[in-house]
Amino acid sequence: MAIDYARLGNSGLKVSRIGLGMMSYGDPRLQKWALAEEQAEPIVRRAVEHGITLFDTADMYSDGASETITGRLLARFFARREDYVLATKVFYPTGPSINDRGLSRTHILAALDASLARLRTDYIDLYQVHRFDPETPVEETMAALDDVVQSGKVRYIGASGMPAWQFSKLQTAATVNRLTRFVSMQSRYNLVNREHERELLPMCRDMGVGLIPYSPLARGLLAGTRERDGHAHTARASTARPDRPADFDVLEVVREVATNRSVPPASIALAWLLGQPGITAPIIGATAGHHLDDAIAALTIELTPPDKTALEQPYLPRLTIDYT
Numbered sequence: 001m002a003i004d005y006a007r008l009g010n011s012g013l014k015v016s017r018i019g020l021g022m023m024s025y026g027d028p029r030l031q032k033w034a035l036a037e038e039q040a041e042p043i044v045r046r047a048v049e050h051g052i053t054l055f056d057t058a059d060m061y062s063d064g065a066s067e068t069i070t071g072r073l074l075a076r077f078f079a080r081r082e083d084y085v086l087a088t089k090v091f092y093p094t095g096p097s098i099n100d101r102g103l104s105r106t107h108i109l110a111a112l113d114a115s116l117a118r119l120r121t122d123y124i125d126l127y128q129v130h131r132f133d134p135e136t137p138v139e140e141t142m143a144a145l146d147d148v149v150q151s152g153k154v155r156y157i158g159a160s161g162m163p164a165w166q167f168s169k170l171q172t173a174a175t176v177n178r179l180t181r182f183v184s185m186q187s188r189y190n191l192v193n194r195e196h197e198r199e200l201l202p203m204c205r206d207m208g209v210g211l212i213p214y215s216p217l218a219r220g221l222l223a224g225t226r227e228r229d230g231h232a233h234t235a236r237a238s239t240a241r242p243d244r245p246a247d248f249d250v251l252e253v254v255r256e257v258a259t260n261r262s263v264p265p266a267s268i269a270l271a272w273l274l275g276q277p278g279i280t281a282p283i284i285g286a287t288a289g290h291h292l293d294d295a296i297a298a299l300t301i302e303l304t305p306p307d308k309t310a311l312e313q314p315y316l317p318r319l320t321i322d323y324t
Contacts, residue, residue: 003016003017003018003050003051003052003296003299004016004017004299005017005053006280006281007210007280008126008156008183008184008210008212008280008281009183009184009204009207009208009209009210009211009280010183010208010209010210011156011183011184011210013085013125013126013155013156013183015053015054015085015212015280015281016051016052016053016054016085016281017274017280017281017299018050018052018054018270018281018282018284018295018296018298018299019052019054019055019056019087019212019281019282019283019284020044020047020052020054020055020056020283020284020286020292021056021057021214021283021284021285021286022055022056022057022061022066022067022069022070023057023058023061023062023066023285024040024285024286024287025037025039025040025044025062025065025066025069025070026061026062026063026065026066026069027062027063027065030062030063030065031062033234033287034062034065034066035287037069037072037073040069040073041073041076042289043286043287043288043289043291043292044073044074044077045073045077046289046292047286047292048077048078050292050296052292053083053084053085054084054085054087054212054281054283055070055074055084055085055086055087056087056088056186056212056214056283057070057087057088057089057119058088058089058090058092058128058130059088059089059090059092059094059111059114059115059118060089060091060092060093060094060130064094064114064118067088067115067118067119068118068119070086070119071118071119071120071121072120074086075120081121081122085125085126086119086121086124086125086126087124087125087126087127087128087158088115088119088124088126088127088128089127089128089129089130089160090103090107090108090111090112090115090127090128090129090130091103091129091130091131091133092130092131094111094114102133102135102136103129103132103133103136103140103141103144104133104136104140104141104144105140105141105143105144105147108141108144108145108148109144109147109148112124112127112148112153112154116153122152122153123152123153123154123155124153124154124155125155125156126155126156126157126158126183126184127145127148127154127156127157127158128157128158128159128160128184128186129141129145129157129158129159129160129170130160130161131160131161131162131323132162132166132167132169132170138169138170138173139173139177141170141173142170142173142174142177142179142180143177143179145157145174145179145180146174146179146180149180150180156183156184157180157181157182157183158182158183158184158185158186158212159182159184159185159186160185160186160187160214161186161187161188161323162187162323163199163200163321164196164199164200164203167182167185167200167203167204168203170182171207171209182209183209183210184209184210184211184212184280185200185204185209185210185211185212186212186213186214186283187200187201187211187213187214188213188214188215188321188322188323189201189211189213189214189215189216189273189276189279190213190215190216190217190218190222190269190273191218191222191250191254191269191272191273191311191312191315192218192221192222192243192244192246192247192250192251192315193215193218193318193321193322194315194317195317195318195321196321201276201277201278204278205277205278210278210280210281211278211279211280212280212281212282212283213273213279213282213283214282214283216269216270216273216282216283216284217266217269217270217284217285218243218247220234220285221243221247221251222250222251222254222265222266222269223264223265223266223269223291223294224251224255224264224265224266226243227248228245228248234287244316246314246315246316247316249314249316250311250314250315251265252314253310253311253313253314254268254269254311256310257303257307257310257311261301263294263297263301264290264294264297266291266294266295266298267294267295267297267298267301268298268301268303268311269298270282270284270294270295270298271298271299271301271302271303272303272308272311274298274299275302275303275308282295
């Protein structure tokens with residue numbers, strides 16, 4: 001099955017409409033659900049065979065081990081560096097020093113060089129700020145990001161995990177000072193977490209910022225890895241936070257629609273997300289080959305208006321937004 005490709009927002013960068021999140025691959029000693037390199041290899045190979053070209057990681061995943069595995073595997077499966085889009089992130093602590101964290105110029109420059117070394121590459125296609133840093137002036141952050149773009153070490157910049165007002169501060173600082181602007185936003189968005197529909201997503205669409213949501217299956221809930229009685233079907237699901245009763249109401253509808261179409265629940269949840277305005281490429285986690293198959297299948301599913309209404313109706317708004 002051929003995968004689709006799309007421009008990332010208003011940029012000229014084209015990516016596969018499904019992105020593979022590399023957080024699941026790392027050091028099992030640090031995260032019991034993480035897959036070591038030899039376990040990750042067949043899954044990443046399958047992603048490449050499907051035509052996936054967008055791979056997303058971060059310097060803090062498994063204390064850098066995810067980037068190391070990502071760099072090794074992508075170099076193994078792609079003949080040219082230009083054939084895939086590599087995304088990573090900066091913000092969280094990467095060392096013991098007080099300056100080994102945040103979005104200061106000092107940390108951005110040091111963290112980028114460390115990421116390049118682990119990823120075995122000369123440049124990052126999409127360098128993302130993992131969170132907003134309230135302790136660093138936005139002008140300093142955006143100037144540093146502009147510098148790394150001008151140096152050629154980074155092609156495009158993106159943001160992740162922040163409310164609209166914080167993203168607006170950063171983007172406005174770039175605009176006013178004629179610096180490189182963000183082309184993407186990676187926020188939590190799925191059928192049981194839709195709070196960003198209020199402000200962040202409409203703002204990004206208006207700005208021409210591409211949306212590459214993380215946790216599109218709500219940490220596996222929408223794939224059916226957790227049950228209302230607390231039973232977990234996977235190691236990752238056993239570490240998830242408790243879900244709300246309303247979230248399982250949504251899952252029941254996802255399962256019903258999936259049964260009627262003879263497809264897995266994950267495909268239905270992803271099809272809904274892919275059909276939302278402004279969505280470029282959900283970032284999926286995959287710890288088995290069939291997870292990729294389910295995601296690719298979602299690209300060919302067209303939900304009917306009654307399906308969409310049924311899937312959206314049980315949603316219960318949240319009082320707060322979780323950015324972890």
